[in-house]
Structure formats: C-alpha cells, structure tokens
Amino acid sequence: MPLHVSDILPFSEARSQLSRLVDEVQQGAEKIITKNGEPAVALIDARRLDHYHRLERARIHLLLLEDVVKGLDDVDAGRTLPADEAMKMLRQRRRGSKA
Template identity: 70%
Template sequence: MVISVRDIVPFSTARTHLSDLVLEVQNGAEKIITKNGEPAVAVIDIKRLDHYHRLERAHVHLLLLEDVDKGLADVKAGRTIDARAGLSALMKRKRRTATGGRDKD
C-alpha cells in the first residue's frame, strides 16, 4: 500500500477527528500521525497488524532453520568442538575483553 499526503495526519487533527480516522483505517487506509511535524505512530487495521505479526514470526522461524542448516553443515564437515571446551574458551575471551586484554585469575 502506498502512503499518500492524505494519510499523514497531525496529532491535533487525529485527536479531534479520531472517530473518522478509525473508520478510514477500518476501510483499508493506513495513517501516519505526526507530532511536531515528525512521524510518531502508524494507525493500521487490527487484521493487518495480526498479519504483520504472523509474518514476523515466520521470518524468525526461517532464520532459526537457516541456523540449523549451518550447524548441520558444520557437523557434517567436522567443524565441532567439545561443549565444555567451547564454553571455557568463550568465558576466557569474555574475561579478556572485560579486563582490556589481560587474563584475570
């Protein structure tokens, strides 16, 4: 959907014409409400918001599947280490970072 100039509404106008604004949004419009001339919030239909949330969840699942594929490829290629050794190395690196490169014992 393309946002037009009619879809940009100053906060004061939105406040005084909220009922009309809600009807327009329920009929498919999307509105950008500005405050002090800057975009502040978007008003969209609840069904569209739900759709956006479902798309976001699907995207997260796809990213997780991509990470699983990379992990399986690492296992297949033999790029593995013992979990305890890996955690120990991470903790040492974290301590070095926290102490400016010096080992802290």
C-alpha cells in the same frame, strides 16, 4: 496500498479526528501520525496488525531454520568443538573483554 500525503497527519489533527480516522482505517486506509514533525506511529486495522505479527513469527522461524542448516553444515565440515571446550573459550573471551 500506497500512502498518500493525506495519510500523514500531525498528532493534534489525529486526536481531533480520531473517529473519522478509525472509520477510514477500517475501510483499508493506513495512516501515519507524526509528533513534532517526525513519524511517530502507524494507524492500521487490527486484523492487518495480526497478519503482520503472523508474518513476523514465520520470518523468525525461517531465520532459525537457516541457523540450523548452517550449524549442520559446520558439523559436516568438522567445524565443531566439544561443549566443555567451547564454554571454556567463551569464558576466556568474556574475561578478556572485561579487562
């Protein structure tokens, strides 16, 4: 659903019209509330927020799977180190960045 100029309102107006805004959002509208002329928060239906959270979790899982595939490709290509060597290199890098 596209936002319209009427869906963007200052905090002071939103505060005085909160009941009406809640009704509109429950009917499918989305509102952007500004503070000092800058976008501050979005007012969306709670069910839609839950949907957005599920989508974000799914995206995170896909990113993790991509990392696993890259790691397996590294193993297949021989781009690996034993864990103790890798930890030693990381410690040396950390010491070098602190100096």
